[in-house]
Amino acid sequence: MTYLDRALALKDKLIALRRDLHAHPELAFQEVRTAQRVAATLHDLGIEYETGVATTGVVARLGEGAPCFALRADMDALPIVEANDVAYKSQNAGVMHACGHDAHTACLLGAAMLLSEDLKQGKLKGSVKLLFQPAEENADGLGNSGAKLMVEAGALNDVAAVVGLHVVSTLPSNEVFVRAGPFMAAADAFKAEIIGRGGHGAYPQEALDPVWLAAQAINAIHGIVPRRMDPTQHGVISVCVVQAGVAENVIPELVRLGGTIRSFDPKVRRQLIADLEKALSIARVWGGDYTLRLLDGYPALANDPQMAEFARGMARDLLGAARVKEAELQMGAEDFSYMAQAKPAAFLHLGAKKDAASRPHHSPVFDIDEAVLPTGAALLAEAARRYLTGNA
Ligand SMILES: [Zn+2]
Ligand SMILES: [Zn+2]
Structure with a gap:
């Protein structure tokens, strides 16, 4: 048997x-x-x-x-x-x-x-x-x-x-x-903040809208895999958390972002993380700022x-x-x-x-x-x- x-x-x-x-x-x-x-x-x-x-x-x-x-x-x-x-x-x-x-x-x-x-x-x-x-x-x-x-x-x-x-x-x-x-895949998580300056929704020129900054950062993040990673490699970055604002006429102070980074090759993993940092740093071009915290996941x-x-x-x-x-x-x-x-x-x-x-x-x-x-x-x-x- x-x-x-x-x-x-x-x-x-x-x-x-x-x-x-x-x-x-x-x-x-x-x-x-x-x-x-x-x-x-x-x-x-x-x-x-x-x-x-x-x-x-x-x-x-x-x-x-x-x-x-x-x-x-x-x-x-x-x-x-x-x-x-x-x-x-x-x-x-x-x-x-x-x-x-x-x-x-x-x-x-x-x-x-x-x-x-x-x-x-x-x-x-x-x-x-x-x-x-x-x-x-x-x-x-x-x-x-x-x-x-x-x-x-x-x-x-x-x-x-x-x-x-x-x-x-x-x-x-x-x-x-x-x-x-x-x-x-290796699975890492990230938590980020895009920091601007709050203000009146009717007077954006007096604030620094972090939603506008975050939109640019998210767009850049979504370009990392198709435009920055070697197409013969495998990886993904997904932005799964976007949190900002409580009122329709108030520009918030900051936007919270979060997501997951998946990869197989340690070199790809390092590059995805480095490029994520670059994408977030777009906020600084306009006088804003960002923070980034990486949570190492399973290899x-x-x-x-x-x-x-x-x-x-x-x-x-x-x-x-x-x-x-x-x-x-x-x-x-x-x-x-x-x-x-x-x-x-x-x-x-x-x-x-x-x-x-x-x-x-x-x-x-x-x-x-x-x-x-x-x-x-x-x-x-x-x-x-x-x-x-x-x-x-
Ligand atoms: Zn499970
Ligand atoms: Zn399981």
């Missing part, structure tokens, strides 16, 4: 686990009940684990010694009011598993169920580490997210390689998407080419080549990138489209096809089994 056959036999158990987690979602760094549920399941399997890693994370180890292969899941939910009318609807007001991290946690526990027997019986040489990380969706006030803190806590020190996966509600169910090299996620090919071959053998596709570059970000910077890594996308409705990630109607849970568990377990048996 393959891990996929065995995982399919666990389907009801995995669905029950995922629904329990879905009904009790917890925000970043507050995954207390979730971690308890993870720990209780590991305990029942006779697997040793440590809690309180990187705040609310759980790290478990199966087997002994080298090589040590790591599998990662994230556990946190989002501040969203769930709009789905389902039996497993969120019971925590204003909190929702709207990105599928409940599924990731269930899949990794499923992988633990599949691997624990084989490791106990000594069928696999080496060990498997299970990384249940907190806080993928949000970093603390110091810019630390769950994966970053896990790396800093040394959870990956003895790890030879690491694999993680993400369900994707917009991709065909039970298809796997793999990509070597750059995969998901770009690049899959190790060898690990990506390892994962592609593994997925093909497990699911059949027709269900394994080349992944597209994603402008979305993922803090697994910190683990991928620390160790050879592969991150997979697992299609999980539930039905004909549009259920995008981070939306109140997000949901997945639960038939992917056994597939996810089998993919994780099989990656570890292959690595440890040298059957790569």
Whole structure:
């Protein structure tokens, strides 16, 4: 029996686990009940684990010694009011598993169920580490997210390689998407102020209208990607916050701008930031001023080419080549990138489209096809089994 056959036999158990987690979602760094549920399941399997890693994370180890292969899941939910009318609807007001991290946690526990027997019986040489990380969706006030803190806590020190996966509600169910090299973008945020001088809306010559200055700055910002960036590269700057004024006849003092900067190449990232500064400095040409604060986000996620090919071959053998596709570059970000910077890594996308409705990630109607849970568990377990048996 393959891990996929065995995982399919666990389907009801995995669905029950995922629904329990879905009904009790917890925000970043507050995954207390979730971690308890993870720990209780590991305990029942006779697997040793440590809690309180990187705040609310759980790290478990199966087997002994080298090589040590790591599998990662994230556990946190989002501040969203769930709009789905389902039996497993969120019971925590204003909190929702709207990105599928409940599924990731269930899949990794499923992988633990599949691997624990084989490791106990000594069928696999080496060990498997299970990384249940907190806080993928949000970093603390110091810019630390769950994966970053896990790396800093040394959870990956003895790890030879690491694999993680993400369900994707917009991709065909039970298809796997793999990509070597750059995969998901670096995400930085910015907050800026365009400063003018307030005054009467009827007498602009006596004021310095920051709305007029901001309009020029925004126009310049929107020209950075098409006119300043190398067209063969990838990047985006979106201005998502524009706030100014309270009265129709008052020129305000300042305009607040905010937005996101996405890139893959560190050189492109530096250039986008430098050009953003130039675009804002247009305010100074007219005697105004600006401030700019950059909030460093997750670095770009690049899959190790060898690990990506390892994962592609593994997925093909497990699911059949027709269900394994080349992944597209994603402008979305993922803090697994910190683990991928620390160790050879592969991150997979697992299609999980539930039905004909549009259920995008981070939306109140997000949901997945639960038939992917056994597939996810089998993919994780099989990656570890292959690595440890040298059957790569
Ligand atoms: Zn998300
Ligand atoms: Zn996510």
